[in-house]
Amino acid sequence: MVTLPDALVSPLLRLAGANKPFVTAAGARKRLEDNVLRPAAYGPPKRLRSDVRVDVVQDRHWPVYTVTPTATPRPAGSVVYAHGGGWVNQIVGFHWRLIADIAAEAGVAVTVPIYPLVPYGTAGETRDRVVELVRSDLEKYGPTCLAGDSAGGQIALSAALQLRDDGVRLPMTTLISPALDLTFSNPQIPDVQPTDPWLGTEGATVFAEAWRGDLPMTDPAVSPLFGDLTGLGPLTVFIGSRDVLNPDVHLLEKKARDAGVEITVHEKAGQVHVYPLLPTRIGREGSAAVVESIKRAL
Numbered sequence: 001m002v003t004l005p006d007a008l009v010s011p012l013l014r015l016a017g018a019n020k021p022f023v024t025a026a027g028a029r030k031r032l033e034d035n036v037l038r039p040a041a042y043g044p045p046k047r048l049r050s051d052v053r054v055d056v057v058q059d060r061h062w063p064v065y066t067v068t069p070t071a072t073p074r075p076a077g078s079v080v081y082a083h084g085g086g087w088v089n090q091i092v093g094f095h096w097r098l099i100a101d102i103a104a105e106a107g108v109a110v111t112v113p114i115y116p117l118v119p120y121g122t123a124g125e126t127r128d129r130v131v132e133l134v135r136s137d138l139e140k141y142g143p144t145c146l147a148g149d150s151a152g153g154q155i156a157l158s159a160a161l162q163l164r165d166d167g168v169r170l171p172m173t174t175l176i177s178p179a180l181d182l183t184f185s186n187p188q189i190p191d192v193q194p195t196d197p198w199l200g201t202e203g204a205t206v207f208a209e210a211w212r213g214d215l216p217m218t219d220p221a222v223s224p225l226f227g228d229l230t231g232l233g234p235l236t237v238f239i240g241s242r243d244v245l246n247p248d249v250h251l252l253e254k255k256a257r258d259a260g261v262e263i264t265v266h267e268k269a270g271q272v273h274v275y276p277l278l279p280t281r282i283g284r285e286g287s288a289a290v291v292e293s294i295k296r297a298l
Contacts, residue, residue, distance in 0.1 A: 006280050009272055010197040010242075018198050021088065021207075028203035031088050032119055032210065040090035042114045048096060051104045062129065065112040067103040075109040077143035077171075077298035080134050082159075084150025084177070084274060086204060087118050087211040094277040095149070098287055102147070106295040109141050115155070122213030123158065123222045130159040131166070138168070143298050145172040147290070149274045150245075151211075153178025157224040160232060170233040172297030174290055177239055177274045180225040180248040182208035183217050188247035195242040198273045229255055234262040236293040238286055240271030264293070 004012075013019065021031035042063065044054055056065045068075055081099055083091040091114065103110045111133055115126045130146075137144040148156030153175040160173045184201040193200065212222045220227030225248055235256055239249045249265060256263040266289055268275060268282060276286030 002279060003284070004278070004280050006270070006282055009278060009280060013197045013272070019196075019200055022086065022198070022203035023200035025202050025206050028088075028206035031203075032206070035088060035117055035119065042090045044096040044100075045093050049100045049104055052100045059113075062116070063114040064133065065114070067099050067110045067112065069104045069107050069109075071104070072107045075103075075141055076107045077145070078109040078111060078137040078141035079106075079145045079147050079174075079294055080111045080113070080130060080137060080156075080159075082113065082115070082130060082146075082148035082152030082155040084148065084152040085117070086199075087121065087151045087207050090114075090117065094274075094279075098277055098290065101287060102291055102294055105291045106298065108294065108298060109137070111137055118207055118210040121211070122215075123155075123211050123219075124213055124215050126155055127158045127162060127221045130155055131162050134159065134163060134168070134170075143171055145170055145174065145294050145297055147174040147176075147294065148178065149176035149277060151179055154180065154182070154222075154224060157235075158221050158227075161220050161224055161227045161229075164231050164233075169231065172234050172236060172294060173232070174236045174293050175238070176276055176286075176290065177243055177245055178237065178249070178252075179204075179245055180223065180252055182212065182223045184208075184244075186247040186251065189244050192242070192244050192246055196244045196272065197242070199244045201244060225252055225255070229259040229261050232256070232259070232261045234264075234297065236264045236266070236290075238266045238276050238290065239268075240273065240275045241267065241269045242271060243273045245273070 083095045146156040
């Protein structure tokens with residue numbers, strides 16, 4: 001697999017227009033329109049690593065994939081992985097490659113729900129269905145972790161909070177550049193925004209308004225940073241310094257420590273949003289650390 005120099009990431013993101021749906025409200029509304037007119041494909045790439053098996057079922061109109069290691073007679077546990085994409089973009093190859101790495105290298109089953117995006121999906125419904133999947137995996141595979149990147153990090157942490165409320169403490173929740181507070185009200189965000197080649201809060205706010213459904217923006221199902229963290233299992237978080245979501249990760253770290261929750265934050269200077277998913281040297285190091293956090297927990 002090709003490894004890109006880190007210095008090329010930002011220019012390539014800008015050249016590809018990756019930030020267009022996020023930097024303006026008009027760009028966000030255009031992306032919502034495209035979701036209705038031209039839904040994106042979500043299946044895994046034809047070429048995924050050969051030591052995993054991919055299965056899929058339809059669960060109440062949700063495709064739910066399971067990626068399992070072929071070298072292990074029985075998985076050591078499971079991970080329910082919520083993909084990112086700003087609640088508006090579909091799962092892509094970078095997600096699938098990380099998911100396959102987790103399955104093969106941690107020796108676990110990875111459950112991947114293809115949840116409905118905005119304007120169809122909402123935070124509360126998605127959180128509740130992910131909780132159901134975790135409960136199902138607990139019965140089928142035993143110890144189960146949650147993981148997610150970006151918008152999927154918001155879903156994963158919201159689900160972990162609900163499971164805690166239901167008396168289920170997970171061995172690990174791994175978050176990659178998680179969206180934690182959808183009000184985007186952290187006063188440090190404007191300081192980071194000029195350095196971020198990918199995300200913007202103006203467009204993200206449009207998506208967040210659609211995603212919250214009937215819930216207040218400060219409901220923990222929407223913005224998990226507003227939840228009480230007491231009693232949560234360990235958290236592992238990956239974040240770059242050139243990411244508008246970075247300031248809220250520092251708030252999460254402090255809030256977790258104050259609540260007595262074990263938290264490990266991998267912060268990389270100069271790195272952009274979801275850097276462990278990117279095909280760079282530092283991205284591959286981050287991906288390996290993601291796998292290790294789950295392997296160690298299970």
